[in-house]
Amino acid sequence: MTTSVIAATGLFTPEQSITNEELVAAYNAWAERWNARHADRIAAGELEALTPSSVEFIEKASGIKKRYVLDKAGILDPARMVPHLPERSNDELSILAEMAVKAAEQAIAAWGKPVGEIGAVICAASNMQRPYPAMAIEVQQALGIEGFAFDMNVACSSATFGIKTAADFIASGSAKAVLMVNPEICSAHLNFRDRDSHFIFGDVATAVIVESAGTSGPGGWDVLGTRLKTVFSNNIRNNFGFLNRAARHDADAISDPSPLGDGKSDKMFVQQGRKVFKDVVPMVSDMIVDHARDLGLDPASLDRLWLHQANINMNEMIGRKVLGRDPSPDENVIILDDYANTSSAGSIIAFHLHQQGLETGDVGLICSFGAGYSAGSVFVRKR
Structure with a gap:
């Protein structure tokens, strides 16, 4: 069987950022306005x-x-609290594809080979801009890649599922190299009027080139093994999911008792955080340990963990369970303090930015987990 190599990665980071202080100021201004508007009903005990x-x-x-x-600006405007992302014509490169292309171009430049050697493109992300035509095909065309392309969505685990799929294509001979992109506009699906989740997500795009070991040059990471798991749960859910929801932009409809203002809070990101923590941490930890042992690896001796960037408590707990001790910052990479949760892209950002200090033969883990529930593990060894 042909083995696979993660040959290159790329990252697109938006120019704009929001601090916690800025986000809190916007939310509190809006909440104060909402409370004032509904003061009589709050006093009567009809609303909290x-x-x-x-x-x-x-x-x-x-x-x-x-x-x-x-x-x-759109997110921090208390009268709006929704990003302003103007709709583009069908003849223009879509915003999600544009992000993916920028990340892909960085990966291709690092790879150093012509795009003609890429045989497939996978767009693996939580938040697709449209149902069809596939975002991956638009990215494929923008980059001038032949072969085939398709979208896949397994929420926050989409990237590891994408790497697994790419490795399978290479093993079967369907392609010698695969480009996998993860463009995430998470801010368009986040309810910035929900105190419990208004801070969770950010926007970003990542790219990974998976190549046959037979054609790969020096460097990169051998893929030692991949494993996927899904268990259905409603504890993380988004019932709508498209960028062009006009009703959501009715920012002045705050007379509606729904904090969102348009009665559609359930159509956006919703999670039962404590239930998710209780369910996902043991599921993912056990999956990683079992997968490592099946590959003949000692999980306690892993040199680096690049986990999905969900929240600090979840990442630290999984790190402790896998390594059997408190991991050092170099062992369990955390980037969510700067990037927040970027869904499928989180573990790839961590992998892209934090490979320093590792030597040939060192073994690491790329792991994702999220809605579904879904989880994916990819063990890699530095070449």
């Missing part, structure tokens, strides 16, 4: 007053300190 957010609350709950976004 909205509780202010705080920097301390956000950092304790998540470890996040800032996030990158495509549109800062």
Whole structure:
């Protein structure tokens, strides 16, 4: 069987960012306005007053300190609290594809080979801009790649599922190299009027080139093994999911008792955080340990963990369970303090930015987990 190599990665980071202080100020201004509008009903016990957010609350709950976004002004406007992402014509490169192309171009430049050697493109992400035509095919055309392309969505685990799929294509001879991109506009699906989740997500795009070991040059990472798992749960859900939801932009409809203002809170990102933590941490930890042992690896001796960047408490707990001790910052990479949760892209950002200090033969783990529930593990060894 042909083995696979992660040959190169790329990262697109938006120019704009939002600190916790800025986000809290916007949320609290809106919450104060909502409470004032509904003061009579709150006094009568018909509605509960909205509780202010705080920097301390956000950092304790998540470890996040800032996030990158495509549109800062729209999010921080208390009368809007939705990113302003103007619709493009069908003849223009779509915004999601544009992000993916920028990350892909960086990966291709690092790879150093012509795009003609790429035989497939996978767009693996949580938040697709449209149902069809596939975002991957648009990216494929923009980059001038032949072969085939398709989208896949397994929420926050999409990237590891994409790497597994790419490795399978290479093993079967379907392609000698595969480009996998993860463009995530998470800010368009986040309810910035929900105190419990308004701080979670950011926007970003990542790219990975998976290549046959037979054609790969020096460097990169051998893929030692991949494993996927899904278990259905409603504890993380998004019932709508498209960028062009006009109803959501009716920012002045705050007379509606729904904090969102348009009665569609359930159509956006919703999670039962404590249930997710209780369910996912043991599921992912056990999966990693079992997978490592099946590959003949000692999980306690892993040189680096590049986990999905969900929240600091979840990542630290999984790190402790896998290594059997408190991991050092170099062993268990955390980037969510700067990037926040970027869904499928999180573990790839960590992998892309933090490979320093590792030597030939060192073994690491790329792992993702999220809605579904879904989880994916990819063990890699530095070439």
